Every structure is written in structure tokens, then in C-alpha cells.
Amino acid sequence: MVLALDTCLFACSAAVVRDGELLARRIDPMARGHQERLAPLVQEVMSQAGLAFEALDRIGVTVGPGSFTGLRVGLAFAKGLSAALSIPAVGVGSLEALAQPFPGRVLAALDAKRGQVYLQAFEDGTAVSAPDALPLETAAARVAEFAPQVMVGTGAPLLAEVRPAARIEPLDHTDPAAVAALAAARAPVPPRPLYLRAPDAKLPGGRSLVP
Template identity: 65%
Template sequence: MIVLGLDTCLNACSVAVLDGERVLAHETEVMARGHQERLAPMAERAMQAAGLAFNQLERIGVTVGPGSFTGLRVGLAFAKGLGSALSIPIVAVGTLEALAGETPGLVVAAIDARRDQVYLQGFENGRALMAPDALSVDVAAARLAELSMGREVTLVGSGAPLLAEVLPAAKVVAAEGADARQVARIAAAVRTPTPPRPLYLRAPDAKLPA
């Protein structure tokens, strides 16, 4: 299955094209803003690098949050528009799930949500141990200690350094955004795609004009 993976939810814009497990193209740019201007050209370059036309895509995977209110809407709008034009399924992928990716063992994905909060979700060998949640750093640290129970832990994401003091022995993997290769892999594995919707764990900081 040929899948286009997209991530614009955090401080990076990432695009990947996969054919099964084979990565045909991958590009990532770190950016706090400008996802809307960069996403389409990056997707076009990735398809060219893969040697494919857009009408050869069979599925699109896109991160839907948690993350930046504006960023996740950019990725979702682009995916929906392209999917509609090509009449192919769009698969919603959680940002925290994509961050955890294929990391073995106990993995806790954490995104710095500002306001002394993190978005948090724990996984073990790819299986979610909890639903994604927005927690204060103190509550998240307590949840992390409860999940680990003395086991080895990998902390991944921009919120990982905020929790590292709780588990000094934990492996910390800082990440500005999710890897679109993981987004594509997760999307390909979904048996029955449902219409994607943004995942908001709290009200947006920015307000849309009335």
C-alpha cells in the first residue's frame, strides 16, 4: 500500500511516502510557524523523490493532535482536500501515538503544552496504556511513576525533559514533531478508516475571529 504521511501538529513539518515498509521519500523541516506555506511544496517534492504521481496514492495518514491548534488544522485541511480529490481514505493518527512509534518496551510520549501542562500518553510495545490526556506537570509525573513501577522507560517528545527528573534513569528522546514515516506506518495498519477529526485536549490559546 502506498501511503502519504503528514505531520504539522508541533514545531516541525514532516512528510513521508511509504510503499509497505519501504520508505520511498521523507522530508522534515523544524518550524514554529509557516506550516501552511511549506506543506504542499514538501508533499510535492516527496512524491517526485518517490517517483510517483499523486493519483498513485492509496491512503493518506495525518496527525490530528494534540498539538498546535493552527498546525493540526493545516495538516488536516490539506489531507482532506487531497483525499477528496483523489477519492482515497484519510486516516487520523494521534500525535502522541506517532511520537511513540515503534519504540519497544514502555514508552511515554509527552508534549510540552505550556501553562505548566503536558499532553501525555503511555504505550507498551505499541499498545496504548491510557488515553491521551492534558495534565499538569506534577500530575503527569505522578502518572509516570505509576506507569513505570521501576521498569525501564523511554520518554519521547518536547515534554520529556519536563518529566525526566522523576525517572533519572529514563532514556529521553526530544522531538520537535512526529515522524511522518511513523504516521504513514500507523495509517497503513488501520483496517477501517473513519473520517478524521481534530483531537483537542483543551481549548485553543488563539481564538478564531468571530
């Protein structure tokens, strides 16, 4: 039994999945406010599934790239619940979660602002490149080389003209059911944030918010 969480992008979402069967799912679109919404939302999906927290076997949580604040909210919650229930928490990349529902050659791309995109390529669900933060020009060259059948994510429209034949899915959040499927299939390694670049916001003195 997997509880999946995503707070990295433009939604706060959770799902409960048992042996591939979706029991409950909730996706609340939002750009901020994940910290206040996550705990009540998790309680809602657990109630909808008709389960106590003790029925869970593991927790899947997105680890980025995405909102620095959002991904830390999800990670902190997942780690706390993991410790309380003595079950593993498993990290899932937001790019792989975006790509998971689509077969064939898929390019997941998120608008990273400042003329960059977060990019990762997949073929039939298997990653064929590492996640990276790239200038748009470099990303466009990757698109031309990979020739994806599907481009998914907020960065997809920025690259659409490079590959007019590709199906464009400009999703701004993952499906937590996809997060659950990926989390269920991998070894229970403790989740770590995937930032890809330093945050735009800085502490006094120019120090990064990322330790």
C-alpha cells in the same frame, strides 16, 4: 501506498511509504509557516518517490495534540487531497506517532505550556492510556506509576527527574514514516482534530477558536 503528513508540532513533514518501505521523506523544522510550505513539500516527496498522486491508496495525517493552527493545516490539506483522489484520509495522534519507533514501555509527553503536558502511555506499541492534558504534578505521578523505559517528546525533560532511569528523547516533531505505519494499519475512519483543551487565543467576546 501511503502519503503521511505532519504539521502539528515544530516541523512540516511528509513521507511516502509502500508496504512498509520508505520511498521518500522530508522533514523541515519550523514553528510556523506550515500552510505555505506543505503543498510544495508534498510535491517534493512525491517527485522523490517517482510517483504520481494517483498511485496513492491512502493519506495519513496527524490530528494532535499540538499546534491548533498547524493541525488544521494538515487536516485541511489531507481532506482536500482525499476528496480529489477518492481515497481515504486516516488520522494519527501525535503522541502515538512520537512513541511508535520505540519498543517497551514508552511515555509520550508534549509540553502544553501553562504548567501542563499532553501525555499518553504505550507498551510495545499499544496504547495503555488515553491521551490527556495534565498538570505537571499529576503527570509526574503517572510517570512514577507507569515507570517508562523511554520518555519521548518536548514534555519528557520536564518529567525526567521523576524517572532518572528512563531514556529521554526530547523530540519536537514526529517521523512521518511512523505516521504512515500507523495510518496503514488502521481502519479508514475520517480524521478529526484531537485538541484535548481549548486554545489560548480567543475570539472577541471570549469565544473559543475551536467550534
